[in-house]
Amino acid sequence: MDLTLATRDADGKTIVAVGGEIDVYTAPKLRDKITELVAAGVYDLVIDMEAVEFLDSTGLGVLVGGLKKVRAHEGSLQLVCNQDRLLKIFRITGLAKVFVIHESADAALAGS
Numbered sequence: 001m002d003l004t005l006a007t008r009d010a011d012g013k014t015i016v017a018v019g020g021e022i023d024v025y026t027a028p029k030l031r032d033k034i035t036e037l038v039a040a041g042v043y044d045l046v047i048d049m050e051a052v053e054f055l056d057s058t059g060l061g062v063l064v065g066g067l068k069k070v071r072a073h074e075g076s077l078q079l080v081c082n083q084d085r086l087l088k089i090f091r092i093t094g095l096a097k098v099f100v101i102h103e104s105a106d107a108a109l110a111g112s
């Protein structure tokens with residue numbers, strides 16, 4: 001399955017809506033998008049994972065790498081995730097304490 005990425009700006013943050021599967025084959029596409037945004041001076045990202053069907057360790061690594069990139073510029077990387085199976089991955093790995101995870105994109109924008 002392919003990975004889809006759609007970027008939009010809202011309230012001073014850039015939302016990257018991700019769809020499909022984030023795995024060893026598709027994760028580089030997300031990593032490249034985050035790298036491209038940071039290189040363009042975008043340091044406040046919201047990764048909207050509502051349409052993500054699968055996430056593996058490679059995908060987690062890309063998200064952690066993205067967080068490090070934006071933090072180097074005093075930025076933030078927040079996640080939108082409301083699927084139990086994905087939230088469980090974040091809890092098991094301890095990353096639920098590392099990332100700010102919101103129920104919806106609206107909550108992420110409101111919670112700045």
